[in-house]
Amino acid sequence: MTMARERLYLFDTTLRDGAQTQGVDFSVHDKRQIATALDGIGLDYIEGGWPSANPTDTAFFAEPPALKHAKLVAFGMTKRPGRSSSNDPGLAAVLGAKAPATCLVGKSWDFHVDVALGISLDENLALIKESVAAAVKQGEAMLDAEHFFDGYKAKSDYALACLKAALDAGARWMVLCDTNGGTLPHEVERIVGEVAKQIPGDRLGIHAHNDTENAVANTLAAIRAGVRQIQGTLNGLGERCGNANLVSLIPTLMLKEDYASRFETGIAPDALHKITHVSRLLDELLNRAPNRHAAYVGDAAFAHKGGLHVSAVEKDPRTYEHVPPEKVGNQRHILVSDQAGRSNILSRLRDAGFDIDAKHPKLGALLDEVKEREFNGYAYDGAEASFELLARRMIESVPEYFRVQRYRVMDERRWNAKGDLVTVSEATVNGTVNNQTFLEVAESHDGPVDALNTALRKALTATYPELEEIKLTDYKVRILSPQAGTKAVTRVMIETSDKRESWSTVGVSPDIINASYNALHDSITYKLWRSGRRG
Secondary structure (H helix, E strand, O other): OOOOOEEOEEEEOOOOOHHHOOOOOOOHHHHHHHHHHHHHHOOOEEEEEOOOOOHHHHHHHHOOOOOOOOEEEEEEEOOOOOOOHHHOHHHHHHHHOOOOEEEEEEEOOHHHHHHHHOOOHHHHHHHHHHHHHHHHHHOEEEEEEEOHHHHHHHHHHHHHHHHHHHHHOOOOEEEEEEOOOOOOHHHHHHHHHHHHOOOOHHHEEEEEEOOOOOHHHHHHHHHHHOOOEEEEEHHHOOOOOOEOEHHHHHHHHHHOHHHHOOEEOOOOHHHHHHHHHHHHHHHHHOOOOOOOOOOOOOOOOOEOOOHHHHHHHHHOHHHOOOOOHHHHOOOOEOOOOOHHHHHHHHHHHHHOOOOOOOOOOOHHHHHHHHHHHHHOOOOOOOOHHHHHHHHHHHHOOOOOOEEEEEEEEEEEEEEOOOOOEEEEEEEEEEEEEOOEEEEEEEEEOOOHHHHHHHHHHHHHOOOOHHHHHOEEEEEEEEEOOHHHHHHOOEEEEEEEEOOOOEEEEEEEEOOHHHHHHHHHHHHHHHHHHHOOOOO
């Protein structure tokens, strides 16, 4: 008789704790795109940020993405000392976001209560209880027990009292936070085991920081000891050394027998293949190179270099691979078989609504073309529209809606009527559309790419009026070969949106304007294709 598996709940805090990473600065569009990607995997909770803490988070909660699976979580603090829960501006802003769930951080280390808050231990318990009670009226509530493990080691009875205050107030989850990241796996397992004897494990969560490189190990130890909510971030983003990496945890929980046989994550097995794509999507949005040696999803994770390893992998990949790479959407990097690559390409085509047979005669050529282009700097994990167009051009056909025969872009610094020194960009575009020649000129105070985009739109909207509704919402540039100096290859990623959806395109060239033009060309072509134009 097969025993029912216990449910684990996955909580992502990339958009809140991950946003506190040095050098990370999400735009509202970035946050929406990441939340949608996380929802597509099947996570249970997505912490969107701290309403009112900054303009980005406020704007995000004012118009959050439509999530099909996950609950959106608003983060905040317990009310301040000396205020009622109904008269605290910070708490009011968090509850005013009207998210389906709220996560409040509260002190659970007596040292912090004394030094940071400067109040009595009993008053801190009252803060937790009253704040959580107010959040319960709004929806699902949970407490992030800050510095729980340090607090438990210092004064266990008080740390537990903080959890019980939240539990008594109706919190769904009490999350044990290793805020300083200094607790080791054997300590986590012991402490969680003791806590789980007093508070049911299906009400407990774990939030581990990575300051000793043990955040993933500490999370797994906490699961073994009883917690059933797991908090973490994509690619381990987070303050200082980061948080527990969900990109490592999720495959481990789903593919390793000790966990897969005992626990259900809520993520469908056929959704696990998206994890590599989502990991790399985050890196593209952050405009940084993915970690080649990242577990499960890195380019080197399933790479085999000559000698005994390759010989053995040719006979059976299990000789040097702990899981099949296609399970996580990655691929094997040896010249043995392109089946893992085919699986990945087919999956991405299906996601784009383009379903073809695995034995299609042009599929191998498409795989080779993608590999060649990515070697030359293209990144299709963050540019799904360009990927779909590349595939359709090779396997079926995409009309040439317009042809640009030449373009010219100039920048001019001048003094305006007010006497201010300004830079004005001017773009001239010459080409054909619908068998008619066009010549358009446009100026912009927002740079040469905007001028080029404006000139193109002016030339095309009479023939294609649907282009009136699109707009560029994001533009990112990465220098791929900085050692080449002024000859460096540049990759440009552009996000475009209309009234219904957003899409991303990519262009690569040693010339930044040419790279931008290539991405713009794909963006416009994709819009026309999605509008139903086939000629």
